Every structure is written in structure tokens, then in C-alpha cells.
Amino acid sequence: MALPYLFVAPAVVLTAAFSLLPLGMLAYRSLFSGGVFATTLQYVGLQNYSNAFSEGGAHALEVTGIYTAGFVVFAMGLGLGVALLLNVNLPGLSRLRAPFIIPVVVPTVATALIWGNLFAPDFGFINRTLAALGLPEANFTSSPSLALLMILTFGVWQFFGENVILYLASLKTLPVDVIEAASVDGAGPWARFRYMRWPLLRRSNVLIWVITTLTGLQTFTQIYVLTNGGPNGATTTALYYIYDQGFVQFNTGLADAMGVILFLISLCVTIVQVALIGRGSRSD
């Protein structure tokens, strides 16, 4: 019967054509030199990889690591914190989850532009506040560490609402009666969290960690809008490096080599997810 094949064909063929074929091309072409649309390629072995490392790629991976680590800590911490507060059984609280979704769903270009104005030197709201507090002006676009801090602040603001929703959903699945019983037995809020909710959230934590890490690794829009990877490469992440080398500098080989590296990092994150969730479900 041909029907099942017809049904799965569009999804499978398009996935093969626009995910797997490009991945193969990426791995293959990372071993050659030649532009995006070059017809003649020259085999150079691992030259692109070593060139990528010496020409800013190592720094881009370092920036990616720092950014993603900060992004994961703050987006998960704030997500869980706000979710725990919203999960308290008080009137009206459940309606207040709505504002946290908004930054996640409105166009990132627009919100990044807004934050660009908030972070602006002189007239920007943040510098105004600093001035009012008698603190010196902070130039978020010319200082390398402040530029990364700006990108990180925006990234956390934009994304942590998704973690609020995910943590709220998993908190709702925890056995309420058991936790209430502990409360009657005199367990305070911290003890109830540390010894009852936290262990039960393990699977959710892994899942949310994976989603947050992959999102952090794929941060692009705010870097493009706010810093263009600068100053001096301070906010050039691996993905921004791929874009910059591939479509601005036209060093396709370097972009492809970094693409392979970023793919392998993402793959490790996904494998950790599968492994941990698999282990968790066996012991359940």
C-alpha cells in the first residue's frame, strides 16, 4: 500500500533535503577551500579548522561558553524562582503568568532595538539611573565586558519566561497532597522545596537545561542588532562567527569548520538529555 509512504514523504524528504543534506555538505566542505558558490573546491584537510581557531574562532568559542553558562544560570534560576512564586496558592497569581510570555513571543529585533535605547550612553534609561545614583557612565557598546553583559541581560529577559511556563507546568504535576502533608508536619517552605520539590523536578531540570542551553548556543538576533559582534569580537559567539565568516567576510571554509564544531557541541547537549532522561525513566 502506497498511502503511508505518501503521508510520510513530505516531512521525510524535506528533512533530508534541508537538514541532513546540508549537514553532510557542511562536514564535507569544511575540508575544502572555496567561496559560498565556488564551483572549484580545493582539498585542504583540517586547514580550515586550524585557521578558524587562529582567526578568532577560539575566542568565539570562549565567548559562546561564557555567554551560554551565564544564560543558563540566570534564565533557569529566574525561571524557577518566578514559577515557584506563581505556584503559591494565592488569588490572582495564576493570571500573572501572562506578562512573562510576552518577551518570548514578540519579535526579538524589536525588543533588542528597545534595549539598545535603554542601554544607550547619555540618554539611555540605564545610564540615567546610574547618573541619578551618582555612579559613572557605563558605555555598553565600547567596553568588551559590558557589551557581553548587555547581550546576556537582554537574552535572559527575552527567554526566561519560557522557563517560567515550563517549570510551572512541571510544578503542577507534583503530588500536592504529599507536599501539604509535609507542611502540616512542620516542614518550612525551604525544606519542602529542597527535599520534596527539587528531587521531583530532576527530569524537568534536565529537559529545561537542554532547551535553555540550545537556545543560548543559537543566540544571534540581539548580537546582530546591538553589537554586530563587537567591540573587538567581544560578543562574537560561534553562531555569529559562522554568519560573519560565511556571509560578510566570505571565508566559507572557516564558517563551515565552525558550523561542524557548533553542531558537535549541540549534539553533545542532546545526547546528555537522552542519556539522563533514559536513566531517570529506568529508575522510576
Added chain:
Amino acid sequence: MTSATSAIAPQELVKASRNGPRAKRRRRSRLLSRTAVYAAIAVAVVVVAFPLIWMLLAAVKTNAQILDLRASLWPDQFHWGNIEQAWRSAPFGRWFLNTVIFAGAATLGQILTGMLAGYAFAMYDFPGKRVLFYVLLSGLMVPFATVIVPVVQILGDLHWLNTYQGLIVPNIASALGAFLFRQFFLGAPVELGEAAHMDGASELRIFWNVYAPLGRPIIAAFGIIAFLQNWNNFLFPLIVVNTTSMEVLSQGLSVFQTQFSTNYNLMMAAALIVVAPVLLVAVLAQRHIVEGITLGAVQ
């Protein structure tokens, strides 16, 4: 300990705990902690909403007021004309149309291909099923961002750069969508299809008339998230399209920014034009969005 407390009737215990001094202290501390919860949430909501409120206010100010350090954050006068001026300064109408075509077609495609594949993987057994399923599974493992260079090479070979099909076709298949629909149809009752089969309905009819309508909740939740993701997609249009008339809203806004880099009020008015419709959708479809986010995380 248990034997000592069991001597007192439970009602007595409750009464004692309601009126004792310890209970009063506990009640007061509960009131305090309630207030603390509300206060903490209020602070979080303000921090989250502030940038958008700032945009709204700046969009209707004069540029001079934005730049004046002594001016208040509240507009001295509301210059609603800023929004009209921003709209006329760039082809926003065209960008809206492009975004509707791109996001609309890609989302419809994702729902349809996901539903068809998910249904077939859930309902039928056929040779090669496992292999085809693994192809789809591996699609989930390849973040699109890592393969942008070869994707542009493929689209270039097809002469699809700067076209609608170039924007739409690579985004039609969603491995995640296929998985969600497969999961859903695995849980759908088999008897419905069997009964329809007895009545002489064709396989295609059974899918379209019996099972597809059951999938409505998933279509709504997955569809709204997919639509918002496509609508907000920035990196992909950026590398596929480079003429003003083919650009989508996000891209157009970033060009607008470079052209009006010192007209902060117009910049914010343009941001408002781009944000407002999505904000409206987000408020109206809040429940589906929450469902969609949660659904997408459970793999």
C-alpha cells in the same frame, strides 16, 4: 510521639492550634509571606514589562524629549503622528505582506506535513518505517543555525534566493511537529477508524474526516507556536533575501534602525508597528501559547 497525640481527638487539636499564641504568630507570618510573594511578582512583572512601556512612551515623544536628560519619562505631548510617519518612511505594508505569506505558508506546511507523517507513523506498519522514522529523528538533532551556509548554497543552486519559495520550502518540514502528531495519534482510539472502514470509507477519508478533526487541540497549540516562530524568524530571511521588496518585518526593522539611527522616536514607533500585532495575538491566544510551549518541551 504518635501514641501521645492520638489520645487527643483531632477536632481538639485543630481548635487549640487556631487560638493559641503560636497560631497567631503563624497567621501573621503567613500574611507577611503573602505580601512578600505579591511584592516579588510585582517587581518581576514591572522589570519584564518596562522595556515595552518605555517603547510605547518613546514612540509618541519628540526626539528632543528623549534626548533631554532632565525631561520626564512621561511624554510632554502625545505625538501620535510619529507612528504614521514611521509607517510612511519604509515599505512596512510590503514587509507585512511578505511576513504573512512566509509565516502563513510555512506554518500551514508544518501542520500539514507533521500531521500526515505523524498519522502514518502512528497508524500504519510498512517496510522501512524504522529507517524513515530515524531520518526524521535525526532532523531534530540538527539545529538549523549550524547549517545556514550549506542551506544557502542549496537554495542558490535551485535559484531560489530572494524568492518566496526559498523562504518557505526549507521551513515546511518540522520534525518536532511530526513527533507531536505521532504521539497524539498513538493515543487516538482505533475503533473510530475501524468503524468507518466497515462503513466503506477510504483510508484518505478516515484520516481527513475522522482523525484529523480530533487533532484540533494539537493543531492550535503547535500551530500558534510555529506561527510565532516563523513570524519572528530573523536569521533565515537575513541570509536568503536581500532586496527591500522581499524582506520580512524583522529584517525591515533592522534596516530601518540603521537608516534612522538617531531618530529614536521614529525607531520606537517602528518597533511599535512590528510589536503591536504580535502582542495582540499573544493576549488573545495566551492559553494556546502556554500549551504549545509546554507541548514542545515534552519530547
